[in-house]
Amino acid sequence: MSSSWVDIDPASDFSLANIPFGIISTAEDQTPRVAVAIGSHVLDLKALAANANLAALFPGIDGLTPALSSPSLNAFAQLGRPVHRQVRAALQDLLATNTQHSALLRDNAALRQRALLPQTAVQMHLPMEIGDYTDFYAGYHHAVAVGRMFRGADNALQPNYLHLPVGYHGRASSIVVSGTPVRRPVGQILLADPKMPAPMPEVAPSRKLDMELELGCFISRPNAMGEAIAVGEADEGHVFGYVLLNDWSARDVQMWEYVPLGPFNGKNFASTISPWVVLADALEPFRAGGVENRTVLHEYLREGREDGVFDITLEVDLTTAEGDTTTIGRTSSKHLLWSFPQMIAHHTLGGCPMRTGDLLGSGTISGPGGQGESGSLLEMTENGRKEVLLRGTDARTFLRDGDSITLRGFCGAENGRVGFGECRGKIAGAAQTRR
Amino acid sequence: MSSSWVDIDPASDFSLANIPFGIISTAEDQTPRVAVAIGSHVLDLKALAANANLAALFPGIDGLTPALSSPSLNAFAQLGRPVHRQVRAALQDLLATNTQHSALLRDNAALRQRALLPQTAVQMHLPMEIGDYTDFYAGYHHAVAVGRMFRGADNALQPNYLHLPVGYHGRASSIVVSGTPVRRPVGQILLADPKMPAPMPEVAPSRKLDMELELGCFISRPNAMGEAIAVGEADEGHVFGYVLLNDWSARDVQMWEYVPLGPFNGKNFASTISPWVVLADALEPFRAGGVENRTVLHEYLREGREDGVFDITLEVDLTTAEGDTTTIGRTSSKHLLWSFPQMIAHHTLGGCPMRTGDLLGSGTISGPGGQGESGSLLEMTENGRKEVLLRGTDARTFLRDGDSITLRGFCGAENGRVGFGECRGKIAGAAQTRR
Ligand SMILES: [Ca+2]
Ligand SMILES: [Ca+2]
Ligand SMILES: [Mg+2]
Ligand SMILES: [Mg+2]
Ligand code: NI
DSSP, X not given: OOOBSSOOOTTOSBOTTXXXXXXXXXXXXXXXXXXXXXXXXXXXXXXXXXHSXXXXXXXXXTTHHHHHTSSSSHHHHHTOHHHHHHHHHHHHHHHBXXXXXXXXXXXXXXXXXXXXXXXGGEEXXXXXXXXXXXXXXXXXXXXXXXXXXXXXXXXXXXXXXTTSOOEEEOOGGXXXXXXXXXXXXXXXXXXXXXXXXXXXXXXEEOSOEEOOEEEEEEEOSOOOTTOOOOHHHHHHHHEEEEEEEEOOEEHHHHHHHOTTTOOSTTTTTOEEEOXXXXXXXXXXXXXXXXXXXXXXXXXGGOOSOSOOEEOOEEEEEEEXXXXXXXXXXXXXXXXXXXXXXXXXXXXXXXXXXXXXXXXXXXXXXXXXXXXXXXXXXXXXXXXXXXXXXOSTTOEESSOOTTOEEEEXXXXXXXXXXXEEEEEEEEEEXXXXXXX | OOOBSSXXXXXXXXXXXXXXXXXXXXXXXXXXXXXXXXXXXXXXXXXXXXXXXXXXXXXXXXXXXXXXTSSSSHHHHHTOHHHHHHHHHHHHHXXXXXXXXXXXXXXXXXXXXXXXXXXXXXXXXXXXXOSOEEEEOOBHHHXXXXXXXXHOGGGSSOTTTTTSOOEXXXXXXXXXXXXXXXXXXEEEEOOSOTTSSSOOOEEEEOSOEEOOEEEEXXXXXXXXXXXXXXXXXXXXXXXXXXXXXXXXXXXXXXXXXXXXXXXXXXXXXXXXXXXOBEEHHHHGGGEEOOOXXXXXXXXXXXOSOSOOEEOOEEEEEEEOTTOOEEEEEEEETTOBSSOHHHHHHHHTTTOOOOOTTOEEEOOOOOOTTOGGGOSSHHXXXXXXXXXXXXXXXXXXXXXXXXXXXXXXXXXXXXXXXXXXXXXXXXXXXXXXXXX
């Protein structure tokens, strides 16, 4: 990768090899609009479009200028992968030291001033208008660890687990962008065994507030209702890009409510995503093999490639109210049993329509190595039976008010990193509620 | 209720006592816009607003004219219940024989020509832009019947069932308006017992395609994330109105996929709603007691009234490809264990944000009387073990290609009926898929 005329820290997630898209606003212009991240700056594409001849930079793309002024990335995503590819390549050229369009921005101080803004000066918004959110359960080691905890090693995986990407419909309205405070949910919680006669749940703030380390995938183009998406066409035809996703979970609420229809209030109070959408093409160099599945798969799930997932280094930091940070988990997104194209093929098998901006979660990602590679406190603490030690003398089973969780994810070497920045949320105390 | 100058069939669902809202388009003006139904006609409110002095009819309502020209009812719903009440009352006056505004429409032939259209001349659209769709399981006799079928009479209800309104997040993108064809879904189906070693599912069109008779409830005004809606404020503050809902279900797909995270492809291929939203106020005269729940409820679920649900007569017709119609189910929406205000209070207990246009389904509604009062073929046929007899010599266990299901719902006596019209869908053959 060539270097950039923008000063970029070698360790930055936002190297010239990345060019992730997001939605920004500024104090001067509070209208949300499209930008890309480059090093510690963002390039405001609305400002660029208003002040430069975009036809020279992006020839022949219909609808690009209105898409770049939109308050979400949906219009841009809808343009499809070939356009994303062309725009990203043109922006890489524009920002490269040896750009072919030096007069347009590199040597145009007035436009640089207006369009190239420090990240500290912009507010990030939800990047997409999310129609539907689906959360899968494709993190193999997570599913094994959780299944073993509740059903024993012999029945850890449900019979369907190796045959199809298990998932559930989540709550789109509860998805928030990194930095949004997360209030501890109140819920019905059963302290006794539910099989006891006359169980009596209490209504209380969750005592088992947890995080879930996931990769999120945004849909670019829709399919028609009733028409399945073929696994081989899912990536190029329907994947826009990726974010980090923290699917906050109240384990005690979930435990009492989830039979037989799945997670509900235990999951729908908040899910946090990172603000920058890393385009699918930016992750292409980091493909890897996922978890091997020896099950004979049906044709519609056979991807015809061994490297359907990505090897993204993932980290979880817990920061206490006092400000002490401990990295409590470190793993990779390669520990998935199913790729996103497989999830999309399965999701649409019966004809379910995907729309631009729909979000798919991978499910919690954990490595095979136990506590330090886990993507949830449920696993790290064996459902609260042992503590995770933090810096100093502190420790946790589940999250306390004032704790912050920060997810990070990146691949590639210095000066060419492709990363997500931060996905962060801080726990606020529960609301007062009539119980 | 006074009579109308519009000629209304005494048996019409759309009496002057109703005034339901919907979204129409016409051959002359294909822009979707707001209308109300009256007898066999619709009143085009965009045409009314363009041609009449609305300030005289609806004094003091900000934002009404743009709301009535919107392509969905969201903007109108967002105005809140007092506005819906005022607008419905004004329209009832406008359409009444002894209207105080006779010159505005009754005696204005030119405007009547433009704004009062036969229902046969308009196309109906989805009434709301649906952000999230949640389906509950509040039909008590349905839950008992299905639970008994799969777990025996002693364990028919799960331990949580009487303590909280069980529900799951559905798929908003798959909701279609009455009349939209429903393609039989292809899915993974396990013919053997899943507990057998090495289960091998097949991929095939569903053999157990079913319907579910439900009442749907649309949300008017949002709550802030993290702030629960009190049960006593849910109706006036957050309920817009009601529709009929057919939650089509592929029982064989659902059976194999649903443990542990709930229904997914078995439900997300289509759900059909009736096009006219019956405003909450129009159902007020038809309140009734729901199914008695002897469980001691937590404060947040105590509604403080005995008549939290509605006694709406509900009917299910099956029409074969040959055109023979049999009413296979007849029940009432009073057979709910939980009211919509209770569902809303529970849904938001942990802070989940509701948005304008969100849809809540009641869950399948069945009466206590068995087959003829059932809201699903699963119950009527005991999961395919016995047949439902149709007119002539035909019979069904589950739905065949070419079958149509029509839901109807109404309350009140002739000349004052408040009904929903039809919620109809016809089954189209499955897509060809690489298995
Ligand atoms: Ca999750
Ligand atoms: Ca249902
Ligand atoms: Mg969540
Ligand atoms: Mg459905
Ligand atoms: Ni009257």
